[in-house]
Structure formats: C-alpha cells, structure tokens
Amino acid sequence: MPDDVVEVLFTEDQIRTRVQDLAHRISEDYKDRRLVLVSILRGSVFFATDLARQIELPLSMDFLSISSYGEGSEGVVRITKDLEENIAGKDVLVIEDIIDTGFTLKYLLRTLGGRNPKSLEVCTLLDRRARRIIDLELKYVGFEIPDKFVIGYGLDYRQRYRNLPYIGVVKP
Ligand code: PRP
Numbered sequence: 001m002p003d004d005v006v007e008v009l010f011t012e013d014q015i016r017t018r019v020q021d022l023a024h025r026i027s028e029d030y031k032d033r034r035l036v037l038v039s040i041l042r043g044s045v046f047f048a049t050d051l052a053r054q055i056e057l058p059l060s061m062d063f064l065s066i067s068s069y070g071e072g073s074e075g076v077v078r079i080t081k082d083l084e085e086n087i088a089g090k091d092v093l094v095i096e097d098i099i100d101t102g103f104t105l106k107y108l109l110r111t112l113g114g115r116n117p118k119s120l121e122v123c124t125l126l127d128r129r130a131r132r133i134i135d136l137e138l139k140y141v142g143f144e145i146p147d148k149f150v151i152g153y154g155l156d157y158r159q160r161y162r163n164l165p166y167i168g169v170v171k172p
Pocket residue numbers: 040041042043044096097098099100101102103104105155156
C-alpha cells in the first residue's frame with residue numbers, strides 16, 4: 001500500500017460484488033430499452049467499463065469530459081469533450097465515480113436533458129452525502145461514504161492512484 005494511504009475503505013472483492021449487484025439491477029431495469037452509458041471522464045472510466053462488462057444487454061458507451069472552474073465558482077462547468085452519439089430518444093445512464101456537492105451532476109443533467117433522451121438517470125459508485133449542496137435523485141449508488149478523501153478505482157489525488165484496484169483513504 002502506498003505511504004499516503006491510511007485505510008482501505010472497499011477492497012477489490014467488495015467493489016466487484018457491488019458492481020455485479022448494480023449491473024444485475026440495471027440489466028433488469030433496462031430490458032428492451034436503448035441503453036447508453038455516459039461515462040464522465042476521467043474518474044468513472046474504471047467503474048463504467050467494469051459495470052458495462054457485467055450488464056447483460058446490448059448497450060452503447062460514450063464519454064464526456066468536463067472541467068470546472070475550481071473553488072469559488074461552483075456550478076460553473078463546461079464541456080471539454082462532448083459525446084459522439086446522439087442521445088435523443090435513448091435511455092441514458094450517466095456513470096459517475098463520486099457525487100459530492102452535486103453541482104457537476106446538476107449541470108450534466110440539465111445539459112443532457114436538453115438533448116431529449118427518452119430517460120436520464122444516474123449511477124454513481126460513491127455518494128459522499130456529507131458534502132451535498134444540491135440534492136438530486138441518484139437511481140443507482142454503489143456505496144455511501146464518510147467525508148474522507150478517497151482514492152483508487154478511478155479516483156485520484158493530484159492525478160495519482162487512479163489505478164489502485166481498491167478504494168482507500170489518503171492522509172488529510
Ligand atoms: C469528480 C467526480 C464528479 C465531480 C463531483 O470529478 O467525477 O464529476 O467531481 O463533484 P461535485 O458533486 O462536487 O460536483 P473530478 O473533478 O475529480 O474529475 P476526474 O473525474 O477527472 O478526477
């Protein structure tokens with residue numbers, strides 16, 4: 001374990017089991033629909049690809065990259081890489097690694113909602129409710145977590161640790 005990591009919150013096995021549960025629910029819920037997974041770069045890529053492999057339905061995947069303007073400008077978000085696919089009339093599931101304040105998600109739902117998808121829901125691996133400012137409905141949540149700085153399985157600390165197979169807590 002890297003020196004900065006003080007605690008393992010979820011092991012690789014725990015994550016795998018939870019991802020399977022979510023994929024199972026999604027497979028049931030989206031039967032006979034036109035599912036598009038929209039993975040928000042960069043953090044959700046590990047989760048999105050593992051989840052997609054476990055969903056037993058035809059689906060498409062697309063990627064969206066956004067950038068926020070940092071502290072003090074919460075909610076000011078812009079798209080830096082847009083979707084390739086036209087989502088009008090399709091069942092869109094936004095895949096996130098973590099939801100904190102909800103500002104990013106609010107922007108995403110407003111923007112994607114404006115493109116007339118048939119449905120628009122959210123699947124997040126982690127929900128750090130303690131930091132929530134804007135409350136939005138999250139249809140699928142992997143784990144609720146305490147207000148700690150987490151890394152691994154896509155989550156970074158200064159762009160490092162995304163490739164750890166578990167989710168850990170780093171020193172404050
Ligand atoms: C994280 C996460 C969400 C956002 C959530 O992305 O993937 O997009 O922050 O925060 P909010 O609820 O307070 O808006 P981050 O900016 O860390 O980018 P990354 O996925 O490229 O690491």
